[in-house]
Each structure stands twice: as C-alpha cells, then as structure tokens.
Amino acid sequence: MIGGIPSALHIDNDVEGNLLRISTSLRRGAPAAILALALVATMATGSPASAAPPVDCVTAPGGAVLVTPDCNDPLYAAPVIDSESDETEPVAHHKVSGHFEGTQMQFNIYLPPADTFQGRFFQYTYPLTDANATARAIGFGAENGGYTVQAGSSTGNSLGYRHDAAAAKFAETVASAYYGVPPTGINGYLYGASGGSFQTIGAAESTTGVWQGFVPMVMGTPMSTPYTFFIRAMARLVLADKAQQISDAVLPGGSGDPYAGLDAAESAMLRELTAFGVPLRGWEDPDYLLGLSAPDGLLGFGSVVQAIDPSYADDFWSKPGYLGTEQSPLGDEVRAALAAGGDRWDIALRSYYRHQLPPADSGYYGFDQFRDAAGSPLYPQRSLVVGPLVLRGSSGNASYSGQIHGxxxxxxxxxxxxxxxxxxxxxxxxxxxxxxxxxxxxxxxxxxxxxxxxxxxxxxxxxxxxxxxxxxxxxxxxxxxxxxxxxxxxxxxxxxxxxxxxxxxxxPRLALARKGVQPVVDVTANLHSDVVHTRVGRTVAFAAVIQLPGTAGRVVTTEWDFPGTGDFVERRFVGSKLGAVGATSYTFTQPGTYYVGVRVTAQRGNPSSAFGRVQNIDRIRIVVE
Known part of the structure; x- marks a missing residue:
C-alpha cells in the first residue's frame, strides 16, 4: 500500500479512459507514484503482461551510453518515489521526491498547477550538485510553462548524464499522470554551467529524444582542465609582482598597454598566457586570475599528474626542452624560484601544459603557439594527455564530435x-x-x-x-x-x-553589428569616454547611451554606481525601440580614483518578471584631486 492505494493496479486497454481516470484520481489526491506506473502500462501497445521488455541502452565504442526514450539503462532501472508534498515556495507546486534503487542518485520533480503547464520541462545539471533545485530554477520553470527536474547524488558526486536522463524519463511518466497528457507530448530542455556544460554536451551527443534542446554555459573542452589552471599558476609564479600594474593598464581609463614595464620573462609569460586564451580584460581581477588565494592554483590536479606521470619532475629539471633546463628568461625564472626554496614538483607542474599538446588537426588553436611552422611540437610531449581523461568522467565519455541530437x-x-x-x-x-x-x-x-x-x-x-x-x-x-x-x-x-x-x-562595439541578445552601453563623463580628472566638490555630468541588438526587448532599468563599490542606484532614462539614453550627475566629496559604473537591464516579455533580465555594464575612471 502507498498512500492508502494498493500498490498493484489492474490496467486494461482503454487508453483514453484510463488516462482520464488516472488524471482525475491524481487531482483528488492519489499519489503520483502509483499513477505514473499506471500510465506507463496504459501507454503500452498491448497488455502489461504481453508487452516486450525494453532493450538495454547501447554503449558506443568510446564508452558513452546511448540513451533513448525507449531503452533501459540498467544502472537506473528502478526509480522509487519516497515522498510527495504540496509546496507553496517559491511558487505553488507538487513536489515528488525519490531515488534510483541501488544507487546514491536522488531526484526531485517540481510540478506547478495544471493550468500553467504548457507541455515542457527544464532540468539543470552540475557534477557536484544534489537533487534539490534552486528556488530560481523552480520559479523559472513554473513561470515558463514547465515543471522542473533535478537529479543528483546525496554525496554530491553526480558525474555524467545518465542519471539526468533516467530522471527526465521517469519524470515524464509522473508528469503525464499529473497533467493528463502522453509523455510524447512533453518537450525537455537541459542546461548546465562549467562542469555542467560537460554533462550537457555529453547528453546532447549521446541521447536522442530525452531532451529536445540544450543550453551549455561557460563551457569547457576536453583540453580545458587542468591546463587552464596550470598556465595561470605559471603566470602567478612570474607575474604576481606586476599584477596590479597589468590590471591598471586594462582597467577603464588605463594605458591599454599591459606589457609596459615588464621585463623579458614577464613579457614572455603574458604573451603565452594571452595566446592560450586567458582574456586580457580578466586582469581587472588579478587576484582571481592568478589564484592568489588558492594554496597552489592547481585545484588538486597536481597530485593527479604526479600519480600518472611520476617521472615528469625529474625530466623537467634534467632534460632538454623543459623550462627547468631551457636557456631563456622564463627558464631563468623557474630556476631562480627553485633556488629560493621552491618545491621541485610545484614549479615543474605549472608548465605541464607545454607538454600536453592535442593532435595538430583538432582545432585547439590556443595550443598552436607551442608548435613550429610545420605543426610539430616545440617541446617534449608526455606519453599520456591528461585533459581528455579528466573530461571523460564529467561528460559521461562524450566524444565532443559536435554531432548533437537536438x-x-x-x-x-x-x-x-x-x-x-x-x-x-x-x-x-x-x-x-x-x-x-x-x-x-x-x-x-x-x-x-x-x-x-x-x-x-x-x-x-x-x-x-x-x-x-x-x-x-x-x-x-x-x-x-x-x-x-x-x-x-x-x-x-x-x-x-x-x-x-x-x-x-x-x-563589435555596435549592438546591431554584435547581434546576440545583450544590450550594449557606453558611459561618458563631461563628454569624455575613458577618464576624467576633476576636483573635490565639482559636479560631474554623466551620460549613458544604450543600444539594443533588435532581439533584446526593451530597456527596463538603468542603475548607477558612483563610488564604484557595487551599490547601484536606479535612475530615470528615456527609452526607445533601439535603446535608451540616461543622464545624471554626481559630486565627489573625497579625493581618490573611482570607477563609476552604469548597469542596464533589457527584457523581452513581462517587464516585472524576475527572469530573462539581460544585463550589461560600462565604467569610466574618475580621478578626483
């Protein structure tokens, strides 16, 4: 017995009648667990006893499991509903919580009222997440005609996409019963950021029909980790003393020349870092870029390399082709760090990215600086390339072929x-x-x-x-x-x-040329666009010109931050279909350097919605004497 209803139901072949009875029973309070199982049987072409069992999902040669709506993933073959409840926060919804028998994977399904459902669901994924969706995710789904699904491990170890796919498939049976619609009438959308982008790409390439669309965000590649962190740790070794100088050059009103004042080793390191793809404007926050608050900036991947490539450090300090022996300004820098008491492994690991080149025809152009004109590596290459191994677990063995299904x-x-x-x-x-x-x-x-x-x-x-x-x-x-x-x-x-x-x-600077969905804003002070020098007590006149790409809706807010502290105050603006203009003034009462910012928000649809508010910001340097 579950919730007072027998755990076994007789289902005949009256599909439409059963569907009506199921959905009516659910609205009277019957638990979705039983009704979902009933609906599964209802949708079968024959009686439950005669229906052929689903075949297991196929595993591709690269190791990715190819999931379809009809195949059975043996790892997640037994979903169990643990509880159901009616919730009021962040919006009214019916919450169904459960797990997959024999695993640590749990799931939650957040079902808004039937009169708001428009036949879709949204699902967020991240490798370290649990099964609890954020209030923002639940609210967004409900406002946009969908229920929300989230799956994850109770231990926070939620790699790959198979648990997400299993949760999505089971949630469709629950939602079908709850809303009285067939599963085939529901469309799903998977999204994830950072490590979640690995999972989203894996799902897009290795599933069909489970989701119809995908939004990977701030995405990585098979050659992202750990090399992005290693090269920044190398830059930390060489450029930490010049970090603020470089930052000032790229900040609004700066010289624009981050190489000014750097010696040969520092210039070489900044060129290498930039050609690797680290954004020059990222130096606005040098502490984060260099990982100055991290113990070593290697995010624990140093121990991984030591385990799988134990001879690397010895080679680095003794063999030609490594910075440990290279006669160059950068080579001098790393040897000086060792002489000053630095750890041999810690120093050697930082330039590991030089010895991990992907195939020359793979399109990873951030690595091309480490090849000669013929495409051959400039430096010795280690026998095992670590990056793709790191990716495999997060993505579920995705090939990153670009063959997306949706x-x-x-x-x-x-x-x-x-x-x-x-x-x-x-x-x-x-x-x-x-x-x-x-x-x-x-x-x-x-x-x-x-x-x-x-x-x-x-x-x-x-x-x-x-x-x-x-x-x-x-x-x-x-x-x-x-x-x-x-x-x-x-x-x-x-x-x-x-x-x-x-x-x-x-x-491009112009929104109509840039396209996309983000507004573009340009701020001036006393008719200057980069830096203004003024005196204490004088009023500075500010203006902001906001451009829209034609697909961003309308400007709904303009906010000003005069002290440059992140405390924004809304100011009036004059809007039009293509953008807006805002003007204001401010009097500085203390000397100093201020980065005055204006933040704009554009939105399509309901201007009072908390979702889909697309922002941009521009700043100007004000020097008060």
Missing part, C-alpha cells in the same frame, strides 16, 4: 578566465563540421555575454559586483527561445558576431 544555444562569458571564451568557438566549429552549414544554422546558436565571468551568475554574491553582471538572464532567455524554436519553429535570435584573434574573442 537544438543547442551555448552561452559563454567574455571575462571568463576559467572556461575561456574561445572554447565555445572551438565547439561551434565542431558542430558546424558535423552537421553541415544548413543544419548548423537550423540547430545551433552561440551567445557571448560581455562583462561576465565564470562566477558572477547570481549577481548577489558580492563577487565583482561593481564591474560584473549576473549572466543568468541570457541562459534563461535562451531557454525560452529554445522552447519556441523547438515547439513553434521560431528561430532563435542570431548568434553573437565575433572574431577570434590570437585566442582572444572580440565583439
């Missing part, structure tokens, strides 16, 4: 020093090569988010509040556009226009 909108951030912006361009090229240009245009978009980094997703954590935007508005709008693209055939707005030069992604 529509996809990638969201990437231009100030991201963790998942570098060119990685999204690399994957876009893979998808185009796999699908062909026509299908690529019909199934793929890439939106670059300016003035956003890897962490600034929620906008209320204090991280870079004076210079970064919350990037969540773009993926939320992308999910809306994705559902319209899938369900109505309405193409999503055009991808952001950009160029990739020396592994640096650059976008």
């Amino acid at each position: 529509k996809m909108i990638v969201v990437d951030n231009l100030l991201d020093v963790d998942a570098m912006p060119w990685h999204a361009d690399w994957y876009a090229k893979r998808v185009a090569a796999s699908l062909g240009q026509s299908e690529f245009r019909n199934n793929f978009r890439l939106y670059y988010n300016d003035n956003a980094d890897h962490l600034g997703g929620d906008g209320d954590e204090g991280h870079g509040a004076n210079r970064l935007i919350s990037y969540w508005g773009v993926p939320e709008q992308a999910l809306r556009d994705l559902s319209a693209w899938v369900e109505k055939g309405t193409p999503a707005p055009a991808s952001t226009k950009y160029t990739a030069t020396n592994a640096q992604i650059e976008v």
Whole structure:
C-alpha cells in the first residue's frame, strides 16, 4: 500500500479512459507514484503482461551510453518515489521526491498547477550538485510553462548524464499522470554551467529524444582542465609582482598597454598566457586570475599528474626542452624560484601544459603557439594527455564530435578566465563540421555575454559586483527561445558576431553589428569616454547611451554606481525601440580614483518578471584631486 492505494493496479486497454481516470484520481489526491506506473502500462501497445521488455541502452565504442526514450539503462532501472508534498515556495507546486534503487542518485520533480503547464520541462545539471533545485530554477520553470527536474547524488558526486536522463524519463511518466497528457507530448530542455556544460554536451551527443534542446554555459573542452589552471599558476609564479600594474593598464581609463614595464620573462609569460586564451580584460581581477588565494592554483590536479606521470619532475629539471633546463628568461625564472626554496614538483607542474599538446588537426588553436611552422611540437610531449581523461568522467565519455541530437544555444562569458571564451568557438566549429552549414544554422546558436565571468551568475554574491553582471538572464532567455524554436519553429535570435584573434574573442562595439541578445552601453563623463580628472566638490555630468541588438526587448532599468563599490542606484532614462539614453550627475566629496559604473537591464516579455533580465555594464575612471 502507498498512500492508502494498493500498490498493484489492474490496467486494461482503454487508453483514453484510463488516462482520464488516472488524471482525475491524481487531482483528488492519489499519489503520483502509483499513477505514473499506471500510465506507463496504459501507454503500452498491448497488455502489461504481453508487452516486450525494453532493450538495454547501447554503449558506443568510446564508452558513452546511448540513451533513448525507449531503452533501459540498467544502472537506473528502478526509480522509487519516497515522498510527495504540496509546496507553496517559491511558487505553488507538487513536489515528488525519490531515488534510483541501488544507487546514491536522488531526484526531485517540481510540478506547478495544471493550468500553467504548457507541455515542457527544464532540468539543470552540475557534477557536484544534489537533487534539490534552486528556488530560481523552480520559479523559472513554473513561470515558463514547465515543471522542473533535478537529479543528483546525496554525496554530491553526480558525474555524467545518465542519471539526468533516467530522471527526465521517469519524470515524464509522473508528469503525464499529473497533467493528463502522453509523455510524447512533453518537450525537455537541459542546461548546465562549467562542469555542467560537460554533462550537457555529453547528453546532447549521446541521447536522442530525452531532451529536445540544450543550453551549455561557460563551457569547457576536453583540453580545458587542468591546463587552464596550470598556465595561470605559471603566470602567478612570474607575474604576481606586476599584477596590479597589468590590471591598471586594462582597467577603464588605463594605458591599454599591459606589457609596459615588464621585463623579458614577464613579457614572455603574458604573451603565452594571452595566446592560450586567458582574456586580457580578466586582469581587472588579478587576484582571481592568478589564484592568489588558492594554496597552489592547481585545484588538486597536481597530485593527479604526479600519480600518472611520476617521472615528469625529474625530466623537467634534467632534460632538454623543459623550462627547468631551457636557456631563456622564463627558464631563468623557474630556476631562480627553485633556488629560493621552491618545491621541485610545484614549479615543474605549472608548465605541464607545454607538454600536453592535442593532435595538430583538432582545432585547439590556443595550443598552436607551442608548435613550429610545420605543426610539430616545440617541446617534449608526455606519453599520456591528461585533459581528455579528466573530461571523460564529467561528460559521461562524450566524444565532443559536435554531432548533437537536438537544438543547442551555448552561452559563454567574455571575462571568463576559467572556461575561456574561445572554447565555445572551438565547439561551434565542431558542430558546424558535423552537421553541415544548413543544419548548423537550423540547430545551433552561440551567445557571448560581455562583462561576465565564470562566477558572477547570481549577481548577489558580492563577487565583482561593481564591474560584473549576473549572466543568468541570457541562459534563461535562451531557454525560452529554445522552447519556441523547438515547439513553434521560431528561430532563435542570431548568434553573437565575433572574431577570434590570437585566442582572444572580440565583439563589435555596435549592438546591431554584435547581434546576440545583450544590450550594449557606453558611459561618458563631461563628454569624455575613458577618464576624467576633476576636483573635490565639482559636479560631474554623466551620460549613458544604450543600444539594443533588435532581439533584446526593451530597456527596463538603468542603475548607477558612483563610488564604484557595487551599490547601484536606479535612475530615470528615456527609452526607445533601439535603446535608451540616461543622464545624471554626481559630486565627489573625497579625493581618490573611482570607477563609476552604469548597469542596464533589457527584457523581452513581462517587464516585472524576475527572469530573462539581460544585463550589461560600462565604467569610466574618475580621478578626483
């Protein structure tokens, strides 16, 4: 017995009648666990006793399990509902909680009222998440006509996509019973950031029909980890003393020349870092870029390398082709660090990325600086390339072939020093090569988010509040556009226009040329656009010109931060279909250097909605004497 209802139900072949009785019973309070099982039997072509059991999901040669709506994944073959409840926060919904028998994977299904359901669901994924969706995710799903699904381990170890697929498939049976619709009438959308992008890509390439669309965010590649962290740790060794100097050069009103004042070793390191794809503007936050608050900046991957490549450090310090023996300014730098008492392994690991090149024809152009004109490696290569091994667990053995099964909108951030912006361009090229240009245009978009980094997703954590935007508005709008693209055939707005030069992604200044979905804002002070010098007590006149790409809706807020502390105050603006203009003034009462910022928000649809609010920011340097 479950909830007073027998745990075995007789189901006949009156599909429509059973569906009506099931949905009516559920609205009277019958638990979804039994009704979902009933619906599964109802949708069978014959009686439950005669229906053929589903075949197991196929495993591809690379190890990815190919999941379809009809195959059985033996690892997650037994979903169990543990509890159901009616909740009021963050919105009214019916919550179904459960787990997969024999695993540590749990799931939650958040079902809003039937009169709001429009035949879709949204599902977030991340390798370290549990089964509890955020209030934002639940609220977004409900507002946009969908239920929310989240699956994860009770231990926070939720690698791959198979548990997500199993939860999505089972949730459809529950939702079918709850809303009185067949599972085939429900469309699903999977999204995930950072490590979740690995899972989302894995799902897009290794499942069919489970989800119809995908939004990977701040995405990595098979050659992202651990090399992004190692090269930044190397930069920390060489450039820490010049970090503030470089930062000042790239900040608004700075010289624009981050190489000024650097010696030969420092210049070589900055060129190497930049050609690897670390955004130059990322130096606005040098502490984070260099990992100065981390014990070693290697995120624990140093011990992984030591275990699988134990002779590396000895080779580094004794054999030609490594910085430990190289006669160069950088070689001198690392030997000086060792002489000063540095750890041999710690120093050697930092340049491990030089000895881990992917195949020359694989398109990873951030690594091309380590090849000669013929494409051969400039430095000795280790026998095992670590990056793809790290990826396999997170992605569920995804091939990253670009052969996606469904529509996809990638969201990437231009100030991201963790998942570098060119990685999204690399994957876009893979998808185009796999699908062909026509299908690529019909199934793929890439939106670059300016003035956003890897962490600034929620906008209320204090991280870079004076210079970064919350990037969540773009993926939320992308999910809306994705559902319209899938369900109505309405193409999503055009991808952001950009160029990739020396592994640096650059976008046009004008919104109509940039495209995408993000507004563009330019702030001036006393008619100057970079830096203004003034005196204490004088009033400075500020103006902001806001451009819209034509797909961003309308400007709904303009906010000003005069002290540059992240405390924004809303000011009036004059809006139009193509943008807006805001003007204000401020009197500085203390001397100092201020980075005055204006943050703008554009939105399509309901201007009072908390979701899909797409932001951008611009700043200007004010020197008060």
